[in-house]
Amino acid sequence: MQEVLAADFTVELLLATEAFHKENSRLTDRQRTPVEIATVAELVRAGTLESNNAAIAVVRTKENRPLVAEPGEIALVLDDIRDPGNLGTILRIADWYGVRKILCSDTTADVYNPKVISASKGSFTRVAWWYGDIQPVLKAAAGQADFAAYGAFLDGDDVHSLPFGRGGYLIMGNESNGIRPEVGQFVTKRVTIPRFGDAESLNVGIATAVLLDNWRRVLNQ
Amino acid sequence: MQEVLAADFTVELLLATEAFHKENSRLTDRQRTPVEIATVAELVRAGTLESNNAAIAVVRTKENRPLVAEPGEIALVLDDIRDPGNLGTILRIADWYGVRKILCSDTTADVYNPKVISASKGSFTRVAWWYGDIQPVLKAAAGQADFAAYGAFLDGDDVHSLPFGRGGYLIMGNESNGIRPEVGQFVTKRVTIPRFGDAESLNVGIATAVLLDNWRRVLNQ
Numbered sequence: 148m149q150e151v152l153a154a155d156f157t158v159e160l161l162l163a164t165e166a167f168h169k170e171n172s173r174l175t176d177r178q179r180t181p182v183e184i185a186t187v188a189e190l191v192r193a194g195t196l197e198s199n200n201a202a203i204a205v206v207r208t209k210e211n212r213p214l215v216a217e218p219g220e221i222a223l224v225l226d227d228i229r230d231p232g233n234l235g236t237i238l239r240i241a242d243w244y245g246v247r248k249i250l251c252s253d254t255t256a257d258v259y260n261p262k263v264i265s266a267s268k269g270s271f272t273r274v275a276w277w278y279g280d281i282q283p284v285l286k287a288a289a290g291q292a293d294f295a296a297y298g299a300f301l302d303g304d305d306v307h308s309l310p311f312g313r314g315g316y317l318i319m320g321n322e323s324n325g326i327r328p329e330v331g332q333f334v335t336k337r338v339t340i341p342r343f344g345d346a347e348s349l350n351v352g353i354a355t356a357v358l359l360d361n362w363r364r365v366l367n368q
Numbered sequence: 369m370q371e372v373l374a375a376d377f378t379v380e381l382l383l384a385t386e387a388f389h390k391e392n393s394r395l396t397d398r399q400r401t402p403v404e405i406a407t408v409a410e411l412v413r414a415g416t417l418e419s420n421n422a423a424i425a426v427v428r429t430k431e432n433r434p435l436v437a438e439p440g441e442i443a444l445v446l447d448d449i450r451d452p453g454n455l456g457t458i459l460r461i462a463d464w465y466g467v468r469k470i471l472c473s474d475t476t477a478d479v480y481n482p483k484v485i486s487a488s489k490g491s492f493t494r495v496a497w498w499y500g501d502i503q504p505v506l507k508a509a510a511g512q513a514d515f516a517a518y519g520a521f522l523d524g525d526d527v528h529s530l531p532f533g534r535g536g537y538l539i540m541g542n543e544s545n546g547i548r549p550e551v552g553q554f555v556t557k558r559v560t561i562p563r564f565g566d567a568e569s570l571n572v573g574i575a576t577a578v579l580l581d582n583w584r585r586v587l588n589q
Contacts, residue, residue, distance in 0.1 A: 236571060245564035270567050307585040343466035343584050346491050350457060353577045356570065360578045363564050364528040 148202045149174065154272035156206040162190060163202035195261040208259060214248040214277045215288060219314040221362060222248040224281055226330045227321040228351060231256045235266025236352035242270035244359040249276045250284060285333040296334050298326050299354055303337030306361040313366065319355050369423045370395065375493035377427040383411060384423035416482040429480060435469040435498045436509060440535040442583060443469040445502055447551045448542040449572060452477045456487020457573035463491035465580040470497045471505060506554040517556050519547050520575055524558030527582040534587065540576050
């Protein structure tokens with residue numbers, strides 16, 4: 148909750164216990180957050196998460212501002228990631244690997260879904276997202292110099308030996324169907340995590356982490 | 369389900385639709401599996417998974433045989449992994465990275481939990497597990513030549529530049545508390561996934577995948 152108060156959310160109302168309010172008045176005073184004091188029982192009743200026992204913030208949803216990868220920056224593109232748990236996990240992974248921009252197709256799970264917020268473990272306060280039609284966005288980006296879009300496929304280049312570029316987009320596709328062809332057409336490099344055993348695939352969150360880990364390792368060398 | 373029939377489980381009874389039985393009689397005949405024909409409605413009522421619409425197998429739980437990493441082999445040690453979803457995901461990751469042996473502390477989630485089976489996406493048929501007190505097992509292994517145990521900590525050596533050895537144990541700890549000291553004493557190398565952003569930690573399944581990916585990459589070079 149401290150992460151929400153410290154982030155760039157507009158908090159319309161903070162429902163908090165007396166104790167939480169006292170401990171965090173520095174944060175709420177600075178932002179002139181409207182606060183109402185509540186009991187733990189009231190918070191548990193009002194919330195949707197399992198363990199709301201200190202405070203609940205009512206925040207204004209953010210403006211849906213377009214995001215692009217600046218030169219040398221890695222941005223994530225999610226093409227139809229449907230599972231809220233996967234999306235939350237991906238926010239956390241992006242936050243770990245210093246990826247600050249996530250472009251989501253209209254059909255990707257809603258970031259304000261409580262399961263996404265919960266799985267993100269606070270990382271939703273540190274990454275920016277945009278929802279919309281990703282095809283024209285990638286089309287416009289593809290016209291720029293140094294455009295690079297890495298797409299996760301099962302038949303791409305081995306990421307263990309790939310010379311990843313300085314920045315660009317990492318595109319992750321739907322849990323069952325992968326990247327749609329209309330989005331895949333903008334992929335400049337198909338990439339694959341090498342397999343050493345027999346599982347058919349990796350979960351999309353796991354794959355996102357392994358790909359970002361390989362990318363960051365190459366940049367860091 | 370075909371993966372279960374093809375694996376080394378003793379199937380005590382297979383409840384299957386007429387259609388499934390016809391398609392897979394080669395597998396069931398070979399193993400002399402007792403089969404009972406059921407309707408889809410009966411299968412859905414009898415099962416605990418969401419989409420049991422073709423067959424349900426009643427399998428004998430496996431004998432709890434000790435497992436050790438042979439020279440040049442990677443084995444996984446799970447010290448108190450409580451979440452069934454995490455355990456299932458870890459089975460799938462182990463299967464992807466060709467890790468065939470998983471040593472679980474007594475307090476690790478039960479592999480026969482339906483959530484584990486479901487999250488493993490069939491990989492539970494291709495990895496072996498053992499449950500018990502992992503401390504004496506590691507103590508005995510530590511007496512062998514070339515013993516190596518890599519433990520995931522937040523303050524270990526950077527896995528992007530670590531010269532992983534040919535084989536050994538990868539120890540992953542509890543979701544909240546990490547590796548217990550009594551297990552950690554056998555770790556020969558503390559390892560860490562480098563962080564480039566601000567998330568406090570990675571999920572234990574994600575961390576397992578990234579560590580195995582780094583280990584396999586080094587061995588493959």
